[in-house]
Amino acid sequence: MALLAPVGLFLLAFFAYPMAKILALSFSSEASGLSLENYVWFFETSVNIKVLLRTFTTAMIVTLVCVLVGYPYAYLMTVVGTRWRALLLILALIPFWTSLMTRNLAWLALLQPSSTIATITRKLGFGELQLLGTVAGVVVAMSQILLPFMVLPMYATLRNIDRRLLAAAEGLGARPSVAFVRVYLPLSAPGVVAGSLLVFVLSLGFYLTPAIIGSPQNSLLSQLIVTQVSRVLNWGHAGAMAMVLLLVTVVLIWLASLATRRNAALTSSGERS
Amino acid sequence: MDSRLHMGIRSGVALELEALHKRYGDYVAVESVDLRADPGEFLTLLGPSGSGKTTTLNMIAGFVTPSSGRIQLDGGKIDHLPPHKRNIGMVFQHYALFPHMTAFENVAFPLKQRKCGGAEIRTRVLEALELVGLGDRAHSYPRQLSGGQQQRVALARAIVFRPSLLLMDEPLGALDRQLREHMQMEIKRIHVELGITFVYVTHDQEEALTMSDRVAIFNNGRIEQVGTASDVYDRPRTLFAAEFLGESNSLSVARTCQPGIAVVAGLDVPVRLPEDTQMPAGDGATVVIRPERLRAMPAGLERSPGTNALRGVVQRVVYLGSARRVDVEVSPWIHLSVREQSGMWSPVQKGDAVDIGWHPGDSVLLEQRTAPAIVTGAA
Ligand SMILES: Nc1ncnc2c1ncn2[C@@H]1O[C@H](COP(=O)(O)OP(=O)(O)OP(=O)(O)O)[C@@H](O)[C@H]1O
Ligand SMILES: [Mg+2]
Numbered sequence: 001m002a003l004l005a006p007v008g009l010f011l012l013a014f015f016a017y018p019m020a021k022i023l024a025l026s027f028s029s030e031a032s033g034l035s036l037e038n039y040v041w042f043f044e045t046s047v048n049i050k051v052l053l054r055t056f057t058t059a060m061i062v063t064l065v066c067v068l069v070g071y072p073y074a075y076l077m078t079v080v081g082t083r084w085r086a087l088l089l090i091l092a093l094i095p096f097w098t099s100l101m102t103r104n105l106a107w108l109a110l111l112q113p114s115s116t117i118a119t120i121t122r123k124l125g126f127g128e129l130q131l132l133g134t135v136a137g138v139v140v141a142m143s144q145i146l147l148p149f150m151v152l153p154m155y156a157t158l159r160n161i162d163r164r165l166l167a168a169a170e171g172l173g174a175r176p177s178v179a180f181v182r183v184y185l186p187l188s189a190p191g192v193v194a195g196s197l198l199v200f201v202l203s204l205g206f207y208l209t210p211a212i213i214g215s216p217q218n219s220l221l222s223q224l225i226v227t228q229v230s231r232v233l234n235w236g237h238a239g240a241m242a243m244v245l246l247l248v249t250v251v252l253i254w255l256a257s258l259a260t261r262r263n264a265a266l267t268s269s270g271e272r273s
Numbered sequence: 274m275d276s277r278l279h280m281g282i283r284s285g286v287a288l289e290l291e292a293l294h295k296r297y298g299d300y301v302a303v304e305s306v307d308l309r310a311d312p313g314e315f316l317t318l319l320g321p322s323g324s325g326k327t328t329t330l331n332m333i334a335g336f337v338t339p340s341s342g343r344i345q346l347d348g349g350k351i352d353h354l355p356p357h358k359r360n361i362g363m364v365f366q367h368y369a370l371f372p373h374m375t376a377f378e379n380v381a382f383p384l385k386q387r388k389c390g391g392a393e394i395r396t397r398v399l400e401a402l403e404l405v406g407l408g409d410r411a412h413s414y415p416r417q418l419s420g421g422q423q424q425r426v427a428l429a430r431a432i433v434f435r436p437s438l439l440l441m442d443e444p445l446g447a448l449d450r451q452l453r454e455h456m457q458m459e460i461k462r463i464h465v466e467l468g469i470t471f472v473y474v475t476h477d478q479e480e481a482l483t484m485s486d487r488v489a490i491f492n493n494g495r496i497e498q499v500g501t502a503s504d505v506y507d508r509p510r511t512l513f514a515a516e517f518l519g520e521s522n523s524l525s526v527a528r529t530c531q532p533g534i535a536v537v538a539g540l541d542v543p544v545r546l547p548e549d550t551q552m553p554a555g556d557g558a559t560v561v562i563r564p565e566r567l568r569a570m571p572a573g574l575e576r577s578p579g580t581n582a583l584r585g586v587v588q589r590v591v592y593l594g595s596a597r598r599v600d601v602e603v604s605p606w607i608h609l610s611v612r613e614q615s616g617m618w619s620p621v622q623k624g625d626a627v628d629i630g631w632h633p634g635d636s637v638l639l640e641q642r643t644a645p646a647i648v649t650g651a652a
Contacts, residue, residue, distance in 0.1 A: 162369070164367065165369055168363075168365060168369035168371075169371070170355070171336070171357070171362075171363045172357075172382055173357050173360070173383050173386035173434065174382070174386045178386065182382075183371055186373045
């Protein structure tokens with residue numbers, strides 16, 4: 001217990017206290033003490049709702065892109081030899097070792113109308129692909145940056161799936177594709193949920209990428225919060241926005257954990273001799 | 274017993290393996306295996322670890338592609354069929370139950386693949402679970418079942434779609450002795466009840482002898498001998514078969530002077546063989562006798578004419594519960610073990626001089642040299 005004290009103190013000082021402070025701010029107003037004023041403002045301002053929805057859609061699309069790219073990637077890692085697996089793992093981890101700023105600036109360069117990518121897509125007849133300053137561009141960059149958070153938990157789950165179960169399913173009359181859908185896919189669900197949750201929650205609060213790649217017209221909630229804090233200097237509004245974001249996130253995590261608990265409990269200790 | 278299960282079940286098929294080979298690079302896992310299982314037969318593949326039993330079974334099921342050779346069911350080639358089209362039931366050593374499905378869903382899986390209707394699936398799954406004695410655990414997940422129960426679910430899943438051939442790869446390997454013996458009886462009962470062809474893999478010789486109609490003994494990817502339990506036990510054709518199937522005594526033979534007589538190397542004692550014994554053409558032969566066929570008696574007592582006898586000294590007496598083993602040194606290079614059932618112990622003790630006798634019909638002559646160390650020692 002004594003060993004936990006420093007950790008407790010640390011959390012208290014740098015997590016609980018700021019949290020409480022923001023919570024207090026969100027319920028305060030300039031005129032009177034305690035009020036719901038900030039929340040009323042939030043839900044009455046149509047721009048806020050619009051941005052909130054855009055934030056959710058963006059996060060969902062980013063999550064979907066990460067699942068679609070991350071699943072085959074993680075799957076590949078489980079079937080290749082040890083050398084290739086190490087290589088794939090390193091490739092997946094590289095983004096962790098480069099600073100977020102560097103990666104965002106790299107995407108900024110890549111998405112310029114004069115960049116090689118733009119030139120190639122133009123030549124291929126895709127026309128003028130407008131990515132910089134759009135939600136699409138933000139999604140592309142965020143997906144790349146968040147991909148490791150999808151791949152790693154997924155790989156951890158897929159790696160533990162007993163591939164002999166697939167052979168068993170085929171022996172029982174299932175075509176290989178059916179065996180995959182009926183046996184492998186359900187067993188991989190906990191990894192998909194864990195990765196999706198991470199990516200989704202991180203996307204909701206992402207600031208740097210939308211700020212650099214996106215545009216003020218297409219801003220996300222985190223940008224709006226920063227605007228309230230640094231330009232408008234309305235801490236109450238910013239607090240209310242942060243609380244809404246936090247609440248939604250917590251509810252989502254709770255729902256997801258409910259959904260996976262049964263599944264994870266069943267597969268984690270399954271027969272695997 | 275559930276008589277409904279008989280209805281609609283085809284009886285077993287004939288399985289035929291012809292010159293089956295499997296190579297992994299330079300390594301030969303299975304080498305020219307020729308084997309036939311008759312319809313409804315219980316055939317056991319018995320052999321030590323790494324002898325190619327699983328590889329053979331996997332080639333029959335279609336999980337492993339043979340390097341060469343043929344596999345036929347009822348005279349029809351199945352080599353080209355993928356596993357899901359072979360309609361062969363298989364029970365794996367590791368059960369391979371789907372952890373995210375209940376026992377019911379596991380057993381229903383093969384029926385769903387065959388597009389059976391919901392009502393039919395229900396009755397057939399419950400019947401199969403009933404047959405293995407798990408009717409009341411239909412809604413348990415595999416992790417909630419004991420090893421023996423999981424094994425039964427795997428068995429139910431492998432027979433529910435009425436395959437005409439059932440493959441079992443060491444299905445009882447993970448169970449304790451009591452449960453094992455119980456499951457052996459259950460499996461035999463199900464075999465009789467369904468009447469389908471069983472190919473059963475084990476490395477437990479006792480299990481093989483008690484359960485099978487015939488046993489195929491595997492060694493280093495080859496079949497050493499195929500035959501009924503008493504064929505392979507009482508009339509082994511190779512030293513390996515003799516030694517793998519329980520204990521055996523081997524005496525290396527110096528020469529064979531006349532039909533039916535062999536001279537033991539290093540002793541110059543003649544030993545009578547069964548009358549119909551084919552005398553070896555080349556040199557090098559071994560006489561093999563099972564320990565329970567030997568009788569020990571105090572030296573010098575008169576023995577019945579026509580029996581074989583060797584004199585030695587009791588080195589050790591080992592108590593085995595239902596029997597005891599008397600180890601006798603005949604010469605520094607020749608040691609014999611005598612097995613005496615409890616209640617039939619001879620009055621010999623450690624250190625006694627004894628005569629070991631046996632009936633000529635109980636010796637088996639093999640055209641193979643026994644372990645080289647003894648041969649050179651005796652020379
Ligand atoms: N995929 C493979 N690649 C290379 N060698 C293999 C492969 N599968 C099996 N072998 C080799 O083939 C030999 C026979 O293996 P097999 O699994 O058939 O043995 P087994 O008789 O079932 O043994 P056990 O009783 O231990 O299960 C072994 O030496 C094994 O190492
Ligand atoms: Mg095996």
